[in-house]
Amino acid sequence: MKKQPxxxxxxxxxxxxxxxxxxxGFDFYSGTGSHDPKIIDPYLNALIAFLxxxxxxxxxxxxxxxxxxxxxxxxxxxxxxxxxxxxESLINRNKNLYKEDNLEFYCLDIAKDALPSGDCIxxxxxxxxxxxxxxxxxxxxxxxxxxxxxTEHIPMGYFTPNKDIISGQGIRLKQNSGVNLLEAPFNLKxxxxxxxVEYILEDNKGRIxxxxxxxx
Numbered sequence: 001m002k003k004q005p006x007x008x009x010x011x012x013x014x015x016x017x018x019x020x021x022x023x024x025g026f027d028f029y030s031g032t033g034s035h036d037p038k039i040i041d042p043y044l045n046a047l048i049a050f051l052x053x054x055x056x057x058x059x060x061x062x063x064x065x066x067x068x069x070x071x072x073x074x075x076x077x078x079x080x081x082x083x084x085x086x087x088e089s090l091i092n093r094n095k096n097l098y099k100e101d102n103l104e105f106y107c108l109d110i111a112k113d114a115l116p117s118g119d120c121i122x123x124x125x126x127x128x129x130x131x132x133x134x135x136x137x138x139x140x141x142x143x144x145x146x147x148x149x150x151t152e153h154i155p156m157g158y159f160t161p162n163k164d165i166i167s168g169q170g171i172r173l174k175q176n177s178g179v180n181l182l183e184a185p186f187n188l189k190x191x192x193x194x195x196x197v198e199y200i201l202e203d204n205k206g207r208i209x210x211x212x213x214x215x216x
Contacts, residue, residue, distance in 0.1 A: 154178030
C-alpha cells in the first residue's frame with residue numbers, strides 16, 4: 001500500500017487554496033467537470049428525471065459536494081438534501097451562499113466519519129481522487145442506502161480497474177485504470193445497475209460515466 005504523505009483533508013484544502021483545479025476569479029472552484037455545460041447539463045437532466053420520478057421525494061446525501069454548482073440544481077427534487085465536503089472553509093462558504101429549508105451542509109471526512117442516514121447517495125468524481133483504502137472505508141457505508149449514483153472518470157476501452165493511488169495525487173487515468181466499485185477490492189453488492197450518462201472527452205482523455213446502482 002502506498003504511503004499517504006498528507007492527510008486527505010490537507011490535500012483537498014491545498015487544491016482549493018492553490019486553485020489546482022482552475023477557477024481564476026472564483027473563491028472556490030471544483031474544476032471544469034463541475035462547470036462545463038457540455039458535461040453537467042446531461043448529468044443534471046438525468047438526475048432530475050430520476051429524483052423527480054418518486055412520489056415521495058428521497059433524502060439525498062451528496063458526498064463531496066464541492067462548490068455546489070451542481071447540487072444547487074437538485075435540492076428542490078429531494079425531501080432533504082445533505083451536502084458534505086471535507087474542506088471546512090468551502091462548507092462555510094456554501095452555507096452562506098445557499099439557504100433552503102431542506103438543505104443541510106456538513107464538513108465530514110467521508111472515509112472516516114459516520115454518514116447521515118438517507119435514501120440516495122451521490123458520489124460525483126470523488127472516489128477517483130482517493131486511495132483504495134479510503135474507498136473501501138466508504139463502500140462499507142454505502143450498503144445501508146437504497147441508491148448510489150456514482151460518476152467516475154475512466155479510460156476509453158479496456159482498462160484495469162482499481163489500481164491504487166495516493167489520495168489527491170491525480171487520478172488513475174494515467175495508469176489506464178479507473179474506479180469500478182463492483183470489482184475487487186471493493187466488491188460492492190448491488191441488486192441492479194443502469195448507466196445514466198456517458199460523456200466522452202476530446203483528445204483521448206477518457207470518458208465520464210454516471211451509473212445508478214440499486215443497493216437493496
